[in-house]
Amino acid sequence: MICLGCSCLCDDIECEIGEEIKVGNACLRGFRRIDSINENRLTPRVERKEENIDDTIKSAAKLLEEAKNPIIFGPENSTLETEKEAIELAKKAGAIIDNMSSFGYSGYLVEKIFRKEVNTCTLDETRDDCDVSIYWGCDPMSSHPRMMSRYSYYPRGKNRQRGWEQDRDAISIDVRRSLTAEICDKFIKVPPGRDFELMKAFKDVLSGKIPKFGDKKSIMKIGNLIKKAEFGVLFTGLGLNYSINHIDDFIDLVKDTGFRLQPIIEGIGLNKLLFDETGHVNKINYKDKSYGIENNFVEALKGDIDTALIIGSDVASNIPLKLAKRLREINCIYVGPHSNLTSHISKVNIPTAVCGIESAGKAYRMDLKEEDLEKIVDSNFLPDQEILKRIGDAL
Amino acid sequence: MTFDLTIVTYEDRDIFREEDIFSESYIERAAVIELDEEEMKRYGVSEGENILLHNDDGEVVVKVKRSEEEGGGIGYMPRSPWSSILLSEETKGGILGYKHIKVNAKKTNAPVTDLKVLFK
Amino acid sequence: MPVDLCTNVAKDSDLSPMGIYRLLPQTNCKICGETSCMSFAFKLLKKEITLDKCTPLYEEEDYEEDRRALEEMLRPLMEAEMTETGLVIHEDLCFGCGNCVVACPVNVAEDPKGCAIGNGPTSDKVILKVENGKVKAANVESCRRFGEHRILCNACITPCPAKAIEFPGG
Ligand code: SF4
Ligand code: SF4
Ligand code: SF4
Ligand code: SF4
Numbered sequence: 001m002i003c004l005g006c007s008c009l010c011d012d013i014e015c016e017i018g019e020e021i022k023v024g025n026a027c028l029r030g031f032r033r034i035d036s037i038n039e040n041r042l043t044p045r046v047e048r049k050e051e052n053i054d055d056t057i058k059s060a061a062k063l064l065e066e067a068k069n070p071i072i073f074g075p076e077n078s079t080l081e082t083e084k085e086a087i088e089l090a091k092k093a094g095a096i097i098d099n100m101s102s103f104g105y106s107g108y109l110v111e112k113i114f115r116k117e118v119n120t121c122t123l124d125e126t127r128d129d130c131d132v133s134i135y136w137g138c139d140p141m142s143s144h145p146r147m148m149s150r151y152s153y154y155p156r157g158k159n160r161q162r163g164w165e166q167d168r169d170a171i172s173i174d175v176r177r178s179l180t181a182e183i184c185d186k187f188i189k190v191p192p193g194r195d196f197e198l199m200k201a202f203k204d205v206l207s208g209k210i211p212k213f214g215d216k217k218s219i220m221k222i223g224n225l226i227k228k229a230e231f232g233v234l235f236t237g238l239g240l241n242y243s244i245n246h247i248d249d250f251i252d253l254v255k256d257t258g259f260r261l262q263p264i265i266e267g268i269g270l271n272k273l274l275f276d277e278t279g280h281v282n283k284i285n286y287k288d289k290s291y292g293i294e295n296n297f298v299e300a301l302k303g304d305i306d307t308a309l310i311i312g313s314d315v316a317s318n319i320p321l322k323l324a325k326r327l328r329e330i331n332c333i334y335v336g337p338h339s340n341l342t343s344h345i346s347k348v349n350i351p352t353a354v355c356g357i358e359s360a361g362k363a364y365r366m367d368l369k370e371e372d373l374e375k376i377v378d379s380n381f382l383p384d385q386e387i388l389k390r391i392g393d394a395l
Numbered sequence: 396m397t398f399d400l401t402i403v404t405y406e407d408r409d410i411f412r413e414e415d416i417f418s419e420s421y422i423e424r425a426a427v428i429e430l431d432e433e434e435m436k437r438y439g440v441s442e443g444e445n446i447l448l449h450n451d452d453g454e455v456v457v458k459v460k461r462s463e464e465e466g467g468g469i470g471y472m473p474r475s476p477w478s479s480i481l482l483s484e485e486t487k488g489g490i491l492g493y494k495h496i497k498v499n500a501k502k503t504n505a506p507v508t509d510l511k512v513l514f515k
Numbered sequence: 516m517p518v519d520l521c522t523n524v525a526k527d528s529d530l531s532p533m534g535i536y537r538l539l540p541q542t543n544c545k546i547c548g549e550t551s552c553m554s555f556a557f558k559l560l561k562k563e564i565t566l567d568k569c570t571p572l573y574e575e576e577d578y579e580e581d582r583r584a585l586e587e588m589l590r591p592l593m594e595a596e597m598t599e600t601g602l603v604i605h606e607d608l609c610f611g612c613g614n615c616v617v618a619c620p621v622n623v624a625e626d627p628k629g630c631a632i633g634n635g636p637t638s639d640k641v642i643l644k645v646e647n648g649k650v651k652a653a654n655v656e657s658c659r660r661f662g663e664h665r666i667l668c669n670a671c672i673t674p675c676p677a678k679a680i681e682f683p684g685g
Contacts, residue, residue: 032411039413103489104490176471238406293488319479341514
């Protein structure tokens with residue numbers, strides 16, 4: 001089966017669900033997701049009172065119908081079908097739609113990649129060809145535990161037959177000695193907010209100058225490694241969060257090095273669908289099909305949003321307290337398999353099946369490889385796409 | 396106002412999306428800050444004791460864990476409801492500052508912040 | 516207290532074929548009598564050859580720093596007795612990333628279509644496999660640390676970010 005525990009979408013998972021749950025090959029994150037079908041499930045509620053599913057769907061539709069400025073957010077680990085329904089719903093309700101990709105630079109970078117302004121590659125190409133991988137402001141070992149064992153560092157690839165020991169170099173650049181830094185052969189620790197200086201230093205090395213940052217010898221060494229790379233891949237994550245001018249400099253650096261960029265991102269399916277329709281990957285307002293910063297979930301919440309539909313993403317846990325409290329004041333609807341802070345502060349809770357286990361569908365891996373998800377066990381929960389569709393139909 | 400501590404949040408390998416955030420075991424793993432020996436001395440806290448972190452955006456009490464990594468004025472918090480309490484609403488074009496949160500810190504005997512009370 | 520602007524920590528000082536290889540000249544000049552620096556590194560680990568056979572290390576000034584590091588690194592090996600394999604997995608630390616599964620040379624050799632290319636094992640001759648999110652060991656008799664031709668293999672220890680695999684006393 002395919003694991004939807006993160007956007008690696010590992011396709012070699014063995015799974016037996018009976019009296020006991022037995023899972024082979026999935027990492028702990030993946031195993032926990034499967035194991036969680038029996039724990040912490042969301043109950044259908046309206047204003048904290050338990051209701052049947054039909055009534056929660058009706059209430060959700062009513063709130064969306066009455067909304068002047070609704071917003072739809074998410075999902076993180078779900079199916080393309082769900083993502084399509086979320087967009088349909090945004091159209092019907094005249095809502096803003098956004099996801100986690102606009103909380104960091106991942107969305108911005110993904111958009112550049114979709115526009116073909118920056119090179120990228122697939123994870124399979126990474127496995128077969130990559131000789132130098134850089135993890136800048138991300139820690140895949142923690143967030144996407146099998147990415148390095150399956151693709152970027154440890155496996156033997158078609159053209160990297162001798163494996164990581166002789167054929168690959170890995171460089172971690174982070175504010176913290178993360179698990180990824182722990183196993184990379186090079187680690188550069190950058191104090192918060194100073195990545196820009198390191199970028200400059202690398203640019204200097206690339207153009208044959210002496211870098212003016214940190215330990216010159218090691219920067220030169222790593223800079224030269226980057227220069228000599230035959231097939232370099234640069235992974236990024238939330239750690240890249242400096243100002244917008246700097247992110248463009250960062251993109252320039254990526255171009256100068258000839259590296260391929262792979263943002264480590266969840267929910268890229270929604271980004272791709274939105275991009276195909278509007279030319280942008282997030283922050284779309286379907287009221288007038290406008291795109292802009294004011295449609296970023298955080299910014300919108302500061303404005304006059306009155307209703308929010310959150311799908312399979314614990315957004316309340318990831319935003320400033322004041323905004324989480326604001327989310328509690330407005331009409332918030334949470335649709336997802338498990339309870340969390342967002343469901344706790346929502347007026348309507350609609351439980352869903354855990355997709356890829358209790359419901360089937362398609363999903364994109366972080367590099368847009370499409371995978372078919374199977375349904376492994378029966379459950380009483382409805383798939384999230386069906387719930388969204390029914391809310392849409394009731395509008 | 397001078398700030399004492401910079402908080403860097405990180406994704407913890409032992410925290411999962413599906414978990415019950417009100418469970419004891421989750422709170423034990425998620426409502427923590429990692430400080431190195433020197434930082435702990437500075438605030439007069441030891442491992443397992445509580446620390447109050449506050450800034451203009453909020454305040455939160457979490458448990459102190461020993462960090463093996465030298466901090467140099469930095470504390471590490473797993474990304475969780477507790478670390479988000481300290482996030483600033485001021486974004487850089489919608490980008491939240493997960494990796495760079497300035498706070499004041501002091502030792503406290505108060506219990507770890509109860510999310511249920513906070514969101515009553 | 517200000518933080519260092521930039522600290523680089525290169526992790527190339529572990530006692531493994533690769534750790535040794537990294538510090539060798541990597542020219543494959545064959546002066547030592549081996550076909551490559553990598554095979555020289557393997558023999559060093561098995562104590563079948565001594566460092567001084569690689570004469571370029573001692574003759575060229577550029578290699579001096581690396582040579583000293585090598586001497587430092589090999590000292591415990593020269594003093595230690597190799598023991599039977601005593602693989603210990605700390606389940607509380609392991610989070611099933613599979614790095615060790617993919618890196619173990621026995622797994623790779625036994626399972627070219629699975630472990631070798633990054634996937635979960637497709638052969639039951641492998642030593643390491645992840646089950647319910649934690650790594651489990653089987654077939655330990657084929658571990659390279661076992662038997663007559665045992666070597667001080669580190670291939671499952673070095674890639675573990677959680678330090679969950681140990682060979683106490685080995
Ligand atoms: S790496 Fe991601 S997709 Fe693969 S098993 Fe782990 S959680 Fe699942
Ligand atoms: S003599 Fe030294 S450099 Fe030459 S092949 Fe042997 S180990 Fe390599
Ligand atoms: S010591 Fe070597 S052979 Fe033995 S399990 Fe570890 S990697 Fe495999
Ligand atoms: S490398 Fe370490 S954490 Fe990863 S599966 Fe092996 S023992 Fe577990």
